[in-house]
Amino acid sequence: MSMDSSRSANSTLQNSKRSFNSNSSSSNSYSKKKKSNQKTLGMAWGANSLSSSRSSFRSSPFSDFGSYMIEKNRKLQNQFDAEASNSSQADSSKKPIFHGVSIFVDGFTVPSSQELRQYMLNYGGRFENYFSRHRVTHIICSNLPDSKIKNRRSFSGGLPVVKPTWVLDSVAGNRLLSLVIRSHPELYDKPVAVCHSDNPKGTAEISSANYPARDYGIRAGMFVRDAKALCPQLIILPYNFEAYEEVADQFYNILHKHCKRVQAVSCDEAFLDVTDLEGKDPQLLASAIRKEICKATGCTASAGIAENMLMARLATRTAKPNGQCYIHPERVDEYLDQLQIKALPGIGHVLEEKLKNKNVRTCGQLRMISKDSLQKDFGIKTGEMLWNYSRGVDNRLVGMIQESKSVGAEVNWGVRFRDLQDTQHFLLDLCKEVSLRLQGCGVQGRTFTLKIKRRRKDAGEPVKYMGCGDCENLSHSTTVPLATDDVEVLQRITKQLFGFFHIDVKDIRGVGLQVSRLESANTARQVLERNSMKSWLTSASASSKERLDINSIAKERVGKDSEVKSMAGNLKSFHFTPVENSVHGTNNTSNGEGCSNQISSVPLLCHLDMGVVESLPSELLSELNEIYGGKLVDLIAKSKGQSENNTGYLCFLPPEPSKVAVEQAEISCNSNPFSLSGTAVEMKDKQHILEELQTVPDSGAESNSVAISIPGLENNDLMPSSLSQVDTSVLQQLPEELRADLFEVLPAHRMQEISALGPNTKNVHHPLGIKTTGNQPGSTDSGLSNNLWIGNPPPWVDKFKVSNSLTLKLFADMYYKAKSAESLSSILQCTVAESLHPLDARCGTWNEAVHSFSELLLEYIKLKIVVDIEEIYICFRLLRRLSNKSEFFLEVYNLVFPHLQASVDEHYGGNLHIPLNK
DNA sequence: ATCCTCCCCTAC
DNA sequence: TAAGGTAGGGGAGGAT
Known part of the structure; x- marks a missing residue:
């Protein structure tokens, strides 16, 4: 809706509860907290219920947070007990009315948690510093809207959630004044x-x-x-929180009664778009609303009226207290001329200071600076905002309720870690909290940002007790292909992110975890349900004697005798994969994409038929594994009782905590990309090769470059792939209607790709003629494509031996020389040691040789990509080194590398960074 | 050119 | 006792 009408007017209304609120930037913690809650309240009354339920978590305190300081807690309890016994001895008149009661105070309450603690102390109750479902009997909340209390209840396992007045009433009975x-x-x-x-x-x-x-x-x-x-x-x-809520409720009811377009700013502040209310004088309307508010609530209200939100808001400043102000469009310049720039919304202390340095203190002075100049100094958007605001121009529209874009939690006070374990414990709890908030908001996220405040080098202990003091802010983030709210996934991601900081934990003064790129968890669940994942898994488990025939599933779903094996390998595209929306840089949550790591939406692990599960193709298995938070491989390992045979899947296991410490130490001194990737399996050969790779003189450049990029590898324990990586050749084989459905959710760039495909170009992804199949070691139905690596020696050795290419011949020889003929890396390692024939330059068989070798590599990638990404990585590092010595390997490398990336992207949703070897 | 990551600024 | 936390948005600069 346009705001350009000269008759348009917005009014900002504020009731007089504002008058109870300080506008100063006081450091009083309660005051600040209260504002935060007010924001929550205000949002909660907005039109969008989803938004309100989310925002109710914004100030959600850390219910079970802080348990990282168990020792501290115990100390506090002892202290409490000692004080309590002293207190009861000192004053026997106080009855133990709170006997058997143990309260947990939810955040910054009023009375303060310490006051409440004192009441407990004096009247026989207990006080818990940290929430525990086992110990806490009552949760005390202040100033919370119903929605939040409901959420608190859902977190608290049914514990009573009471207001502080419950304590006060109990103590003082009717002596307590109830008036506002x-x-x-x-x-x-x-x-x-x-x-x-x-x-x-x-x-x-x-x-x-x-x-x-x-x-x-x-x-x-x-x-x-x-x-x-x-x-x-x-x-x-005294406070009267019920009354505050009631007032806010009435306030918004009245506003909505008079105007449809109400944008809540806080519990006592809102914008109204009264453009459409023709025939009504905005000033009379404001006056009527204010009167009505006063009558209904007993509170006064102020209103600012102007032609846009900026000016209406500024007008409210003038109107307060208990008045109203209309700024006529013709008087805008006059109003702004002497106005301090700090009064403009969006100008905080930093911008104010910067402008002061340019001798700009008023809007009038600001207007003297050209837009170009402002944009040059402050950036395009900020510059334009300054230019517009100084002229009273504001194009924002009223009533745009935005969905939350991120959810997170951070703690910047009281953070002191003794050791890494301490830190890990804290991070674990932080993940729990954030996971709860995500679930409480009904969203899942893809981007995870870990923020750390680090004590500055020469900063001593902060003046404020346990404060964060002078810190530098650090952050690392990663984006995963699959939105999640699963606590275990969060923990793995956070653990990995933390590893990137290389920080002395003793210097940490604050930690925060933020989740963005949110998707609706409901959507994700619906997709999962719609795809019958649940039904076919449970039905399979119901008849345990029948082994699930993946072929029949694929046929049933596809309804066509397309290449079933290929379909099975790509089945995830229909079941689990979210649409990759980063193509357009937007985060559209409404088109039904997304998937879920929510265990609750799929059968319980114990209901799965292990026989069926084990028979699944590896790719499907790895996805299922991720859905079950990585627990599936554990179960399979247990069911098989021989975990060493599952090295490929064990790569999906999180590292043990004790191992992480060691591994993080490792990553800080070298660039072993796998030290954090969750590999729990000893692979001495590879380790050896990797070590060599990192110590040999000609790879010195690696020492200061982290060899691998996120999110691909580090997150190999995350569910990989997305629709953007669907094998288009498979899509071509789908029935028309199913294909049409998929096209709707396919990113644009893939659409073009598919439409460019002719009906007979199935293998466009693999110009070397290798089809994509779901390979698995030991797979009984190994097609022709696997033959190159099966046998002793495998076929490629003999093929290379008789080749005209000296390099291929040499390579065939290396097969016998290598420590482990099974692994390509071992053979390549030997090849590196050899002096390559420079004369193996371009000749008649060059192209053929390159093709043959590339084919071998591609085959190997397919064979190993799922089960042993490390091996692939090592191979390509060696290849890259070889390519420095040999044109032949350079060409092979350049030819195959894009396919490697495509494959890594498909399976892990990211890229592999192969460091440059000099 | 555009996206992504990290960082800063701001509101409440 | 003490004690800020949550979120949106923009900009710089590297990666692609």
Whole structure:
């Protein structure tokens, strides 16, 4: 909707509860926390219920967080017990009314958690510093909307969630005053402050003060004692959270009654687009609304009216308290001319400072700078914003409710780690928390960002106790192909991300984990359900004597006698893979793509028929494994009782915690790309080769380059692939309607690719004529393509021996020389040691030889890509080194490398970085 | 050129 | 006792 009408008007309404709130940037923690909650409240009343349920988690505290300091907790408990016994001895008049009660205080409450703790101390209850389902009997929450309390309940396993007044009521009975200011009209013009305690000691902190009180210099965060020194007649009122919620509710009800386009800013602040309300004078409307708010809630409200959101908001500044202000379009310049730039939304202290350095303090001065200049100094968007705002131009529209783009949690206070284990424990808990928030918001994410605050080199202990002090902010992120909210996946990712910091854990002062590129978990589940994953898995398990015939599944699904094996290998494309939307850089969540790592949406592990599972093609198996959070391979290993035969799948296992420590130490001194990839299997040969690769003089360049890129390999324990990597040749074989369905969700660049395919160009991906099949070692139905590597010697050796190419001959010889003829890397390793014949230059058989060798490589890639990506990696490092010495290998390398990347991308959703060998 | 990652700035 | 956390958005610069 256009905002260009001259008659258009927006009004910003604010009720008088604002007047209880400090606008100062006080450091009072409660005040700040309260604002945060208010935002939650405000959002919660928005039109979009999804949005509200999400936002209710924004200030979700760490329910089970902090358990990383068990020792500290124990200490605190002991301290509490000691104090409690002293307290009861000192004052026998206090009855143990809280006997058997153990409270956990949810975040920053009022009364403060310490006050509540004191009540527990005095009246026979217990106080838990950290949430525990076993110990906690009551959760205390302050100032929460219903939605959040509901969520809290769902987190708490049914524990009662009560408000702090429950404690106060219990203690003080009806001695506790239940009044708020709105029910006391006589107090309107008196200085009033809200505070949980009017204790004569006056050590309680003021939460907020009304305007008359502020006139005395009273601010949020002040001690009551100091406030009373400024204003002896100050009236202290207790909180009444129910009333606040009620007011906010009424406030929004009234706004919605008068206007359809309401954009909530906070619980007491909103924008209204009244453009369409023709015939109504915005000023009269604002006046009517304010009156109605006052009548319904007893609170005053302020309104700013102007032709756009920027000016309406600025007008509200003038209107407060309890007034309204209309800025006529013709008076905008006048209004802005002397306005301090800091008053503009979007200008914080940094921008203010930068502009001050240019001698710009007012909007009038800002207007003197050209748009070009501003954009040059502050960037395109920010520059334009400054240019527009200084002129009162604002093109934003009212009522755009955005979906959450990220969910996360961070802790920047009280973070001190003794050792790596301590840190890992913390990260684990952080993942739990973030996972809960994701699930609570009904979303799953693909991009994970780990933020760490590191103490600056020469920074000592911060002035503030346990604060973060002077820190530098570091962050690493990774994007995985599959959106997830699974705690175990989060933990693996976080562990890997943490490894990239190479940080002394003692320097860590803050940690945060943020998840973005969100997709709706519901959508993901629906896709999974729709694809009958659940039904066919459970039905398979129901008849355990029947082995699931993957062919029949494929046939049933495809309904055509296409190459079944190939189909099975690509079955995931229909079951699990999300659409890759990064092509357009957008995150469309509404087109039904996505998949789920949610164990809840598939049969329980114990319901799976292991016989069936084991018979699945490797690719399908690895996907299933990921759906079950990596537990499937464990189960298979157990069922087989011989885990060493499953090295390929064991690569999907997370490293053991103790191993991580060692491995992280490793990665900090070399670039072993697999030290964090979750390999739990000893592979001495490869290790040996890798070590050689990293120590030989001619690869010195590697020492300071991390050899492998995320997200491909590091996340090889994540479910790979996406629709963007669908084998288009397979798509061509699908029935028309199924293909049409898939086309709808296929990224554009793949669409073009497919449409470019003729009906007879099945193998366009493999110009060397090798088909994509789901290979598995020991697979009984090894096609022709596998023959090159089967036998002793395998066929390729004899083929190369009789070749005209000296290089191929040499390579065939190396087969016998190699330590392990089974592995290509071993053979390549031997080849590296040989002096290659420079005369093996281009001759008649050159192309044929290159082709033969490339074919061998491609075959090997297919053979190993799923089960032994390390081997592939080593081979290509060796190849790359060979390519420095030999034109032949250079050509082979260049020819095969794109196929390697395509294959890695298909299976792991990323790229393999082969370091340059000098 | 465009995307991605890391980082900073801002609001509440 | 002390103690900020959550999220959106933009910009720089490297990667592709």
